[in-house]
Amino acid sequence: MRRWLTRRSRIPAVLRLTLAVILAAGAVAVLAAPSSEGQTSSGAGVPGGPPAGVNAPSKSPEPPAPGDPVKTFPDSPALRAQGYTLYQAGCSSCHGIALQGTPGVAPSLRGVGAGPVDFYLSTGRMPLEQPREEPQRAPALYTRGQIDALIAYVASFGGPPAPTADPAKGNLALGLHEFTLHCAGCHQVVARGGLTVNVPVPDLLAATPQQVAEAVRMGPYVMPHFGTRQIDQHDLDSIARYVLWTRHPVNAGGWAIYNLGPIPEGIVAWFMGLAALVIVARLIGERLA
Amino acid sequence: MNVLQRTLERRFLRGTRWLEQRLGAAKGIKWLLSYVFPDHWSFLLGEIALYAFIVLVGTGTFLALYYIPGDSQVIYHGPYALLQGEQMSEAYRSVVDLSFSVPAGLLFRQAHHWAADVFVAAIVLHLCRIFFTGAYRKPRDVNYFIGLTMLMLAILEGFAGYSLIDDLLSGMGLAIAYGVALSLPGIGAQLGYLVWGGPFPGSSSFLPRLEIVHVFLIPGTLAVLITLHLVMIMRQHHSQFPGPGRRERNVVGTPLWPAYALRSIGLLLAVAGVLFLLGGLVQINPIWQWGPFHPYLSENGAQPDWYIGWLIGALRLMPNWEPAIGNYTLIPNPFWGGAAFPLFVFIVMFAWPAIERRFTRDHLRHDLLDRPRDRPTRTAIGAAFLSWVMIIFAVGSTDRLFFRLHISYTAQIHFWRAGVWVLPILIFFITRSACRSLRRTDTHPMRAWQGTVVRRGPDGSITRLGDSADRTQSRPSEEPVGTVPAESER
Structure with missing residues (x-):
């Protein structure tokens, strides 16, 4: 073995050539990837980034229907003043000093209301390190009190009230039905996340009912937004209840292997089932001298 | 023990006499019991597949008692809350009822599914053993074709x-299969219509047809082919x-009775044990979580079972190439x-024995296997071909890789289109040089050792018997056990 490692190979030239080819091919492939997306992202996107203008959408949040419950956040002049300070320090560089937004970078926050602010800040998606990267769930940077202050400040510029969902009023079976109909196409049917056009879709294991309601009504990032005619309040409550359920779904069959289906199943079949049997065959297959 | 042995022997002789007097079977039984199995653990891989098949037939029979191949729409009112109404x-x-209401139904269903996954995996591993040791050569090429x-x-x-x-996953799988069927040049539309009994999702006769194929036609054919094999x-x-x-014309190993039969029965029990352990402990295809299929539904990350995964990978990897004349598409993309x-x-794989004969001009009969290292080119070709298929297989899970590791999906696809x-x-050349080096040094890739074998005498003296360099020479040659005389010597 040692001799094999140190021995000068008889075909190093071929090996080196092949290695060079694979590296070149890899480089070409990696370089080719962003250029093919450049057509849709007007040359401004990062590699693997979303289609154009996703970070600067003008999707206005769908307002709750009359009579639907809304989420009220604390509001006072002092809170707005604190929010103003926080906003100027943490948000204004992209969203503008007067919430007017920056074309091609960040949307205007005038008239978005409380829901999107609560969603983006409480899930840690904002503030972004880089203006163009996809907002991903992270530990929230602001405390609850600071978030409330920012909500109070931004909501003072107008906008619909924040939606809310009460899982206790929801129906689990309806939740599965509505989730499969509207959400599973991207979020996977047990909310384990997935892939759309080069954008990872988050799993919903950490999503709270309030965040689910806000996301459904405003459609963060590439997600579509749903009005009350598509998903009414009862559906919303049920979806929130179902999302909570997916944290601990009924795994009657035993170890759930991530509720993902065939990929982990194949890994278990090969590397636990067949591997165990090959070990058995190895042990009993030969007369041990 | 001795009493038991004598009793068993007497019983056995009486049974043989009974058969001999009626069927004249004693000679055949004697031949069967003294059939010699060569000693190597890798010869048991095919047996793992055989016993997985037995588990499949057993569990499948149980499942078939409860399965209803009906497409008429009903409203669920069972014990599982999430599907209520x-x-x-x-x-x-x-199948939901089978999982939740039939005693041991879920255990049998899961053991069946695990058995299917392990069955195909064992066949693939067995095929690798056959290929890399040259066991498919004349006269066993016929049996190799049966195996394929x-x-x-x-x-x-x-x-x-x-x-x-007919859950969400299987419905999406059938939709893809229908798409592939439609893509067959010329005959696609007619074939799809014929098999599904109409446009997707097909007529009411589709599920009963599929059931007959699954529980009767293919298993029956498999049983006949296994017997032939x-x-x-x-x-x-x-x-x-x-x-x-x-030597070429003998077999050294263990006779069927008593040694090999017990070993084989042990393996059968191990296969059944592992599959039912998996069935009881590890969840597979939780269809109640996927929900029922309707043609307007889909979910993200839907995947087939692993043995179809290579086709999903190929569908993803294939560039969007569709030769067309004007508006008429000659070959739709899913075909590739x-x-x-x-x-x-x-x-x-079917043509390989003929290809090899053509290039090596070796038309002789071979009963001795090759060690993979002794045929560097064949081993290298096999490794390269296997890696080619495995890469395409792995591309089928690029979406999960993207989700977990945030490696851009399109970048992955572009990379692997070249890779x-x-x-x-690359693997071809690496394998070939590794084989040549191993053949030259004759070390076992995993058991290579360096040192000196010594024997200490009763007086404390130390005699050197050999060392790693001449390990093969110093190994005591073992007495052949259970040698079958060559046919020419009989």
Whole structure:
């Protein structure tokens, strides 16, 4: 073995050539990837980034229907003043000093209301390190009190009230039905996340009912937004209840292997089932001298 | 123990006499019991597949008692809360009921599904053993063809099995299969219409057809082919690795009775044990979580069982190439990944013995196996081909890789469109040089050792017997046990 490692190979030239080819091919492939997306992202996107203008959408949040419950956040002049300070320090560089937004970078926050602010800040998606990267769930940077202050400040510029969902009023079976109909196409049917056009879709294991309601009504990032005619309040409550359920779904069959289906199943079949049997065959297959 | 042994022997003799007087079977039984199996653990891989098949037939019979191949829509009112009041097909409801209401139903269903996954995996591993040791050479090429046919049938059987359930995953799988069927040039539309009994999702006769294919046609064919496979092995005798006392026309090993039969029964029990352990402990295909299928539904990250995964990978990897004349598409894109690719892989495997004969001009009969290192080119070609298929297989899970590791999906696809050709070439040269080096040094790749073998005498003296360099010479040659005389010597 040692001799094999140190021995000068008889075909190093071929090996080196092949290695060079694979590296070149890899480089070409990696370089080719962003250029093919450049057509849709007007040359401004990062590699693997979303289609154009996703970070600067003008999707206005769908307002709750009359009579639907809304989420009220604390509001006072002092809170707005604190929010103003926080906003100027943490948000204004992209969203503008007067919430007017920056074309091609960040949307205007005038008239978005409380829901999107609560969603983006409480899930840690904002503030972004880089203006163009996809907002991903992270530990929230602001405390609850600071978030409330920012909500109070931004909501003072107008906008619909924040939606809310009460899982206790929801129906689990309806939740599965509505989730499969509207959400599973991207979020996977047990909310384990997935892939759309080069954008990872988050799993919903950490999503709270309030965040689910806000996301459904405003459609963060590439997600579509749903009005009350598509998903009414009862559906919303049920979806929130179902999302909570997916944290601990009924795994009657035993170890759930991530509720993902065939990929982990194949890994278990090969590397636990067949591997165990090959070990058995190895042990009993030969007369041990 | 002795009493038991004597009793068993007496019983056995009486039974043989009974059969001899009626069927004249004593000679055959004697031949069968003294049939010699060569000693090597890798010869048991095929047996793992055989016993997985037995588990499949056993559990499948149980499942078939409860499955209803109906597509009429019903409303669920069973014990599972999340599907309460949900509209679903009779087929899906019967499998949900089987899982939640039939005693041990879920255990049997999961053991069946795990058995299917392990069955195909064991066949693939067995095929690798056959290929890399040259066991497919004349006269065993006929049996190799039967084995390949069984692999094809096993893959088809598995797909038919999980498509029967009519849950969200199986419905999406059938939609893709329908798309591939439509893409077959010229005959696609007619074939799809014929098999599904109408446009997707098909007529009411589709599920019953699929059931007959799954529970009768393919398993029956498999059973016949397995019998042929085994009879042919016994007729031609096992091949064996070269070793002390082992020649082309003999077999050195363990006779069927008493040694090998017990070993084999042990393996059967181990296979059944592992599969039922998996069935009881690890959840597979939780169809109640996927929900029923309706043609307007889909979910993200839907995947087929692993043995169909290579086709999904091929569909994803294939560039969007569709030759067309004007507005008429000659060959729709799914054809390449979904039909041409598996067809090509199997054609290459079927043609391989002839290809090899052509290039090596070796038309002789071979009963001794090759060690992979002794045929560097064949081993290298096999490794390259295997890696080619495995890369395409792995591309089928790029979406999960993207989700977990945030490696851009399109970048992965672009990379592998080149890598799928370059990497196997690299593997070809690496394998070939590794084989040549191993053949030269004759070390075991995993058991290589360095040192000196010594014997200490009763007086404390130390005699050097040999060291790592001349290990093969210093190994005591073992007495051949259970040698079958060559046919010419009889």
